[in-house]
Amino acid sequence: xxxxxxxxxATKNCSVALAKEGKTIAFREIAEQxxxxxxxxxxxxxxxxxxxxxxxxxxxxxxxxxxxxxYTGLRIGVSSAKGFCYALNIPLIAxxxxxxxxxxxxxxxxxxxxxxDARRMEVFTAIYxxxxxxxxxxxxxxxxxxxxxEINENIHLVGDGTEKFKMTLINEKFKFHSDVVFPSSKEMxxxxxxxxxxxxxVDVAYFEPYYLKDFVLIK
Numbered sequence: 001x002x003x004x005x006x007x008x009x010a011t012k013n014c015s016v017a018l019a020k021e022g023k024t025i026a027f028r029e030i031a032e033q034x035x036x037x038x039x040x041x042x043x044x045x046x047x048x049x050x051x052x053x054x055x056x057x058x059x060x061x062x063x064x065x066x067x068x069x070x071y072t073g074l075r076i077g078v079s080s081a082k083g084f085c086y087a088l089n090i091p092l093i094a095x096x097x098x099x100x101x102x103x104x105x106x107x108x109x110x111x112x113x114x115x116x117d118a119r120r121m122e123v124f125t126a127i128y129x130x131x132x133x134x135x136x137x138x139x140x141x142x143x144x145x146x147x148x149x150e151i152n153e154n155i156h157l158v159g160d161g162t163e164k165f166k167m168t169l170i171n172e173k174f175k176f177h178s179d180v181v182f183p184s185s186k187e188m189x190x191x192x193x194x195x196x197x198x199x200x201x202v203d204v205a206y207f208e209p210y211y212l213k214d215f216v217l218i219k
Contacts, residue, residue, distance in 0.1 A: 008100065009076050010116070117164075
């Protein structure tokens with residue numbers, strides 16, 4: 001039975017989930033302004049293992065959110081994941097952060113655009129169809145009133161990067177899902193298990209997070 005530790009630290013949300021055979025069995029997360037990932041991440045992991053009567057040696061793999069996102073958050077999450085994999089001699093799985101964010105909502109039609117706040121009027125974003133298939137690759141994009149004019153279907157916006165555009169993207173086709181702010185590890189379970197079954201792993205020694213930009217300080 002595959003037991004996978006899922007780590008998501010690409011934004012202000014420090015999020016950890018345990019999954020068995022692709023199903024989340026427990027998770028813990030907290031989103032704080034001061035990025036407490038370094039203090040909370042290992043505490044969360046140890047607590048989840050203990051609460052589920054598991055030990056580190058029971059893990060089959062570790063999955064980590066690969067970005068884009070906060071430089072500091074990604075560095076902490078990836079460094080921890082790589083450390084576990086190296087010490088336990090288990091595989092490392094990388095999951096796209098924007099895909100995790102998109103999967104927090106379900107829509108019957110239209111497209112999904114997850115947005116992670118970067119700075120000013122810029123966001124990290126990509127475009128997915130309603131089934132979470134990637135339509136447009138990840139970009140660092142500056143949004144204005146002319147953005148997405150070529151799209152004629154409903155556009156579902158999700159993530160902390162959407163809030164600053166409510167007075168800019170005013171066409172009725174824009175649907176703001178303001179209840180979803182940050183990507184979460186609980187959406188990683190199915191994705192990481194699928195990659196695990198396919199042996200879709202990254203190199204523990206050489207894997208680097210997808211910063212997208214050289215350095216981004218998210219305040």
